[in-house]
Amino acid sequence: MRPGCGLPCEAEAEARVSRGAMAAGGLSRSERKAAERVRRLREDQQRDRLRQVSRILRKAAVERSAEEVRLLAESGDLVTELQGRSRRREGLKRRQEEVCDDPEELRGKVRELASAIRNAKYLVVYTGAGISTAASIPDYRGPNGVWTLLQKGRSVRAADLSEAEPTLTHMSITRLHEQKLVQHVVSQNCDGLHLRSGLPRTAISELHGNMYIEVCTSCVPNREYIRVFDVTERTALHRHQTGRTCHKCGAQLRDTIVHFGERGTLGQPLNWEAATEAASRADTILCLGSSLKVLKKYPCLWCMTKPPSRRPKLYIVNLQWTPKDDWAALKLHGKCDDVMRLLMAELGLEIPAYSRWQDPIFSLATPLRADEEGSHSRKSLCRSREEAPPGDRGVPLSSAPILGGWFGRGCTKRTKRKKVT
Numbered sequence: 024m025r026p027g028c029g030l031p032c033e034a035e036a037e038a039r040v041s042r043g044a045m046a047a048g049g050l051s052r053s054e055r056k057a058a059e060r061v062r063r064l065r066e067d068q069q070r071d072r073l074r075q076v077s078r079i080l081r082k083a084a085v086e087r088s089a090e091e092v093r094l095l096a097e098s099g100d101l102v103t104e105l106q107g108r109s110r111r112r113e114g115l116k117r118r119q120e121e122v123c124d125d126p127e128e129l130r131g132k133v134r135e136l137a138s139a140i141r142n143a144k145y146l147v148v149y150t151g152a153g154i155s156t157a158a159s160i161p162d163y164r165g166p167n168g169v170w171t172l173l174q175k176g177r178s179v180r181a182a183d184l185s186e187a188e189p190t191l192t193h194m195s196i197t198r199l200h201e202q203k204l205v206q207h208v209v210s211q212n213c214d215g216l217h218l219r220s221g222l223p224r225t226a227i228s229e230l231h232g233n234m235y236i237e238v239c240t241s242c243v244p245n246r247e248y249i250r251v252f253d254v255t256e257r258t259a260l261h262r263h264q265t266g267r268t269c270h271k272c273g274a275q276l277r278d279t280i281v282h283f284g285e286r287g288t289l290g291q292p293l294n295w296e297a298a299t300e301a302a303s304r305a306d307t308i309l310c311l312g313s314s315l316k317v318l319k320k321y322p323c324l325w326c327m328t329k330p331p332s333r334r335p336k337l338y339i340v341n342l343q344w345t346p347k348d349d350w351a352a353l354k355l356h357g358k359c360d361d362v363m364r365l366l367m368a369e370l371g372l373e374i375p376a377y378s379r380w381q382d383p384i385f386s387l388a389t390p391l392r393a394d395e396e397g398s399h400s401r402k403s404l405c406r407s408r409e410e411a412p413p414g415d416r417g418v419p420l421s422s423a424p425i426l427g428g429w430f431g432r433g434c435t436k437r438t439k440r441k442k443v444t
Contacts, residue, residue, distance in 0.1 A: 076101045121342035124356045130365060132355045136309075136338055137369040139352070140204055143307035148196055149324070150210045150217070153312020153341060154359045158187040160214055184234065185253060185402045189220035189377045192311060195363040197221045198372055205309075207301035209324065211317060213280055219382050221375075224291075228298035232279035235384060236292055237265045241274035247291060248389045251404040254278050260285065267398050270389075299323045305335040312359045315345040379406050 050058065076098050079091045087095075095102055124132065140146060152160070189197075197220045199205040209228045210217055215235040217227050237254040239246040246269060254265050255278045263277040281287040287295070302308075302324045310318075318324060325347075326334045336352045339345055340362045348354055355362055367374050385406060391398065 072098065073101055073105070077105055080105055117344070119343060122356045123342065123358075129355065129357050129362070132353060133362060133365040133369055135353055136355065136362075137366055139307055139336065139338060140199075140309070140366075140370065143204070145301075145304045146205050146307045146309060147301045147305040147335070148199075148205050148208045149308060149310045149313060149315075149318060150192075150196070150208060150212060151311070151313025151315075151318075151341075152212060154190060154192040155187065155212055155214055155216060156312070157190040157192070157358075157360050158214075158216065160184060160187050184214060185404055187214060187216065188379070189216045191360040191374060192363045193217060193220040193222075194375050194377055195367050195372075196311075198367070198375055199370075200226055202372060204370075206304075207297060209298045209301065209318075211313060215384070218292075218387075219384050220377065221381070221383055225297070227292070228294035228301075229279075229292040230287065230295070230298065231281045231293075232287070232289075233292045234278075234280070235388075236279045237267065237276040238279060238289060238291075239269035239272065239274050239276055240289075241272050242269060245290060246271060248276060249384065249387045250391075251384060251388045252399055252401040254399070255280055256399050256401050265398075267391075267395055270392065302326060302335075308335045308337050310337070310339045310341070310345070310347070311363075312341060313345070314341065314343060315339075315347045319346050379404075382406070 076095065079087060079095060080102065082091075123129075193216050196205060196208060196217070200208070200222060205226075207226055207228070208217060208222060209230060211231050213229070213232050213234050215229075215233045217229070218224065218233065218235070234253045234255055235250050237248050237250065239248075248267075248270075254267075254276075257266050258264070258278045258280065260282040263280070264275045265278055267276045268274060269276060279289055279292055281293070287293045290296075303326065305326075322328075337347060337350050338353050338355070339347060339351045340355045340357065340359055342356055342358065364374070382404070384404060
C-alpha cells in the first residue's frame with residue numbers, strides 16, 4: 024500500500040486497469056486477464072480473512088490473543104456477517120426440533136380444538152406424511168425423515184409400503200366425515216391410506232397422486248385403473264409409464280404421482296377442483312402432520328385473496344415448526360394419533376377399527392388381464408394372510424427396503440452429484 028493512498032497495490036492495479044479501459048473505450052485481452060487475476064486474488068484474500076475471523080469467533084473471549092482482538096475490531100463487517108449466519112443456523116436447527124406439549128396442556132388444547140370443530144360450518148382437513156408414520160411410512164423432514172437422512176448422507180430404508188394400513192388418524196378422519204363434521208380432505212400423501220380407510224373418493228383430493236392408481240390419458244375422460252399393488256415400480260421423475268396398457272384403447276397407462284419439480288395435471292385422483300372449492304368455502308382448516316412447506320406454495324388453499332378477517336381459522340397439529348404457525352388460531356405439538364385419540368374422546372365419537380375385509384380397495388380394483396400377470400413384482404394387497412402367495416406370508420413389516428417408484432426414486436431430490444475430475 025502506498026503512503027497516503029489508502030488502496031492496496033492489487034486494488035490500485037484494478038483501478039488503473041479500469042481507468043485505462045475507460046480511456047481506451049475497452050479492455051485488451053491482457054488487461055482482461057490482469058483484471059481477472061486481481062479479482063480472484065481479492066476473493067481468495069477475503070475467504071482467508073473470513074476463515075480466520077470465524078476461527079477466532081469460535082474461541083471464548085478470554086482465550087483470544089491481543090492480535091486476534093485487534094483483527095476482530097478491524098473486521099466489523101465480517102464479524103456481523105458470521106454472527107448473522109450463526110443465528111440463522113441456530114434458528115433452522117430449532118425449527119427442525121420436535122416439540123411435545125405437556126400432557127395437561129395438550130388436553131386443554133384438544134378441548135379448544137373440539138369446540139372449534141363442533142362450531143365449524145365447513146371444515147377442511149389438510150394431511151401430510153406425519154399421519155402415516157404410525158404405519159411405518161417415514162415422513163420427509165422429521166429427525167428420521169427422507170430429506171433429513173439424505174442431507175446427512177445416509178441411505179433411506181423403510182418397510183414395504185404395501186404392508187402399511189390406515190392409522191388411527193386416518194380412521195378418525197373417516198368417522199368425522201361420516202358424522203358430517205369434516206367436509207373435505209386435502210392430502211399430500213401418495214400412500215392411498217385415505218382411500219383404504221373408507222373415505223369417499225369425492226371427499227378426497229390427493230394432490231400428489233396415489234400409488235395404487237394408474238390412468239389412461241388417451242381416453243376422454245381419463246380412464247382409471249385402481250390396483251391392489253404399487254403401480255410405480257417402473258416410474259420416476261418425468262417418467263410415468265407403468266408398462267401396462269388400457270383395456271379399452273390399448274394406450275400406455277401412466278401413474279398418478281406428482282414428483283418434486285412436477286406440476287400435477289390429472290383430474291383424478293388429484294381432484295384440484297374440489298380442493299380449491301372446499302378451501303374457498305371453508306371457515307375452519309385443520310392441518311395434520313404436515314410441515315406445510317409445500318402446501319404453503321398453493322395460495323388457492325389459503326384464501327389469500329380474502330382479507331385476513333375473512334380467511335378460515337387455522338388449527339395445526341405438528342411436532343415441528345411450520346411456516347403457517349403465526350397464522351394459526353391454535354398450534355398443538357403432539358403426534359397425530361395421540362391428538363386424534365384425545366379429540367375423538369372429547370367429541371364422544373368411537374374410532375372405527377381398520378379391517379382388511381372391509382377395505383374399499385378390493386371392491387374398487389380392476390384385476391389384471393392374463394397377459395399382465397407378470398407386469399410387476401410388487402407385493403399385492405390381500406384380505407388375509409391366507410390369501411397371500413406362499414412367498415409373501417409372514418414378512419415382517421420393517422424388513423424390506425423401499426425399491427424405487429414414487430418413494431425411492433423421488434428421494435433423489437437432495438442427492439449431490441460428484442464432480443468428474
